[in-house]
Amino acid sequence: MAMEKRIEIFILTVDELVSRTRSLHDEGYRLVQICCSKVDESGKAVLELDYTFDKHYNLYNIRISIEEGAEIPSISEIFGSAFVYENEIHDLYGVSIQGISIDYRGNFYKTAMPHPFTQD
Amino acid sequence: MGKQTIIPFGPQHPVLPEPLHLDLVLEDERIVDAIPSIGYVHRGLELLVSKKEYAEYVYVAERICGICSFMHGLGYCQAVEEIMEIQVPERALFLRTIWAELSRIHSHLMWFGLAADAFGLENLFMLSWRLRESVLDIIEETSGGRVIFGACKIGGVRRDISPETLRDMCQKLEKLKGHMDRLTGVFLNDRSVGYRLKGIGVLTREDAQRLGAVGPLLRASGVDMDMRRLGYAAYERLSFEPVTENDGDCYARCAVRARELYQSIDLIAQAVSMMPDGEVDTKVLGAPKGECFMRLEQPRGEVLYYVRADGTRYIERFRVRTPTFTNIPSMIHCLKGCDFSDVPNVILTIDPCISCIER
């Protein structure tokens, strides 16, 4: 059995997200991506959002955990490119994100079923 | 100020072989906004990890996109290798580099053709696609496939290239350089091409950084960023300088890709001259456990893979952030303020790959 590989991720609460993102922006970081994954935590479905930033080819990761259907604040006011990721997460996972700079209101990804990535 | 009109663009459009839908908001002939909506090519292949074993999934990863197919396979393999801490043989790393650069050449030549078609020079389209065929011949000779190579696997590569073939390859690419001079000469020096490209769809350095542009689009705006600097595969040992231009318009993007063609040929020549002997793959045992981010430089820019595995044969979560996806905000930004007749041009100069966006 191979060793378990871990990456450096800073786990934050939802309230800390915007302030940490703003300080990263001021330090000159660039938003690489926002990724959402659905994980099972002792029988309860939890959505983990990973925010990846980059500066001089080094990655800086932030992770927040939320329950399905929870609301989180948008970071698109700080990083202009965040709106595509946030719209994607809204359309595929059904996370409602408050205050996206360009909000397509669920018309970005057109799929047969709503929030397909949360289905089992 | 005229009244606003909304014109739908796509999904079936003569200029794009792929289905992209944009609602263009126009004031007279000027674009004031563009609203993309995607989902025509969405397959949901990130969810396929729960149905295919991790070693099998390489085939699916290669089919995220047929143009950068080798790079997608490479990125997925590298991510899994990183988690499992597999030492890939030296020779395999060099072979991967060669194939990656070959697919960059074929992708850029293809883009030149499509761009020429978009601004109305059909014989230039034909010329660049003819040159592209000679690259595809090399790819077919070495890997067996034309667009989907199937050459990469976890732990190495599937086939070796003989020294004679490598030598031939270098000679052919050297010859191709002469033909490419003619092609890029038209793109960069012709007056009518310049008229269609210069000053169109300008993306300034600040905007490019703010909107998170990557790849040739970013480098055309004067930012020196190239993920090959991370030194994956054999790039650590090859010397190269990222190509940058300062104008940030359609012409600068053309120039960046033109110079990258020569850079790729040079990188292949370097890799061939330094090629070590030995095995091309290692045995892979067990299953991955853990998570990792992996970044590569594709023809269209930086791509990021996220793999999370729980120690079974099936990976838990696989995510790709493709370069075109992160270039959408820049594309919308470039479209605003340009003429309706320049829309195909501007869209093509970001080199959109729709099946990459939607996965």
Next chain:
Amino acid sequence: MSFIAKSPWILHYDGSSCNGCDIETLACLTPVYDIERFGVINTGNPKHADILIVTGSVNHQNRDVLLNIYNQMPDPKAVIAVGICAITGGIFAECYNVLGGVDKVLPVDIYVPGCAARPEAIIDGIVKAIGILEMKHQNMRIKSKWRLRWPWKSELKFSY
């Protein structure tokens, strides 16, 4: 040989393909393979087209687009499904957003297998489709002749 077989125009629509078959279809039109020697021209307008080439599988989003394009094409017309995704869904058949092959939506005349389909195979498919176009054209002519002579029999059906 009727006029229709001499210069059929093709229309290419990308379903949810990975681009592999699309670039191979485009490669057929360019110098090395050059399908223009059979008089085939790629067009962007469905009303000008005789042959519809579909690459990639069908999903809920693009089935209406496909039907729309197909209905706009004038008769006689032929449909070619290029690549394994367009035939059955291929490697993506298990994906949640994929309905399956093109024949779930349109009547397909020619199936061109491959992942990605090779240009030689696509050219072969197009040449076969020209034969089908010719046949459909003949049937249409017979039908219209009958309609002139025996208008009361106009509901006669001819299977292609």
